[in-house]
Amino acid sequence: MKLRIDANMLYDAETSLKLCKMVKPFDLQLFEQPAPKDDLAGLARVRREGGIPVMADESVYDYRSLLAVIKRCADSLSSASKQQANLACIAHARHRRRPPVFRV
Numbered sequence: 001m002k003l004r005i006d007a008n009m010l011y012d013a014e015t016s017l018k019l020c021k022m023v024k025p026f027d028l029q030l031f032e033q034p035a036p037k038d039d040l041a042g043l044a045r046v047r048r049e050g051g052i053p054v055m056a057d058e059s060v061y062d063y064r065s066l067l068a069v070i071k072r073c074a075d076s077l078s079s080a081s082k083q084q085a086n087l088a089c090i091a092h093a094r095h096r097r098r099p100p101v102f103r104v
Helices: 013-026 040-049 063-073 079-096
Strands: 004-006 030-032 054-056
Touching: 013 030, 013 040, 040 054, 040 063, 054 063
Parallel strands: 004 030, 030 054
Antiparallel strands: none
């Protein structure tokens, strides 16, 4: 069984990258929300440089954030984010009268 860590948005990207280096020997499964929810650049940086797969949670709160996160910021979404993403897609589809298209 692999371990996971969750920063709960408490760290900035720099602090999360330092933590990634410290826990690297433990071969973690993922690092959940290693940056504040609105810091998508920081989330993407941790994903790119940290060496641990990144899971987004609080960063997904509407259709646009969903697209931004899946395009460049995270390797996976938490189950809560998946529910939020489903609601965002439904709302977007109803507003646009056609389903959204995801291009990753």
